[in-house]
Amino acid sequence: MKNDKFVFLWSQIVELVKLECEGLNIIREQPGDLRIETLEGRPFVTIRIQRRHVGVYLLPLYYHQHLITKYIDELRKGKTTLYFTQNTDVDEVEIRNLIQNCRTMIGRY
Structure with a gap:
């Protein structure tokens, strides 16, 4: 883990994502690092604590x-990465909707 001060924020996001990813494969779940794949073994989401x-x-x-x-666009850096900092207000509804919508795309990427 690169920065302990983000553990609470990471946990908050992980809790939301795991609720919406029920039935998918959790490949790695360690403090500061979660990886979930589809049932076909394709990467779906990774949540990691970075330095900043x-x-x-x-x-x-x-x-x-x-x-x-x-x-989501305001959080986005690059095509697939969302950046959350200590000052980010986590909109639970938006995150849950995004994960649900992405789940409907499984098998189409």
């Missing part, structure tokens, strides 16, 4: 950019 942020790497966004809302 919590990164959420959501592979379906690479192929399905139409799923990105204004809130």
Whole structure:
């Protein structure tokens, strides 16, 4: 883990994502590092604590950019990475909707 001060934020995001990823394969779950794959073994989401942020790497966004809302776009760095910092207000509804929408794209990326 690169920065202990992000543990609470990481835990908050992980809790939301895991609720929406029920039935998918958790490949790695360690403090500061969660990786979930589809049942076919394709990467779905990784959530990691970095030095200056919590990164959420959501592979379906690479192929399905139409799923990105204004809130998500403000968090986005690159095509598939969302950056959360200590000052980020986590919109639980937006995150849950994004994960649900990305799940509908499984098998299409």
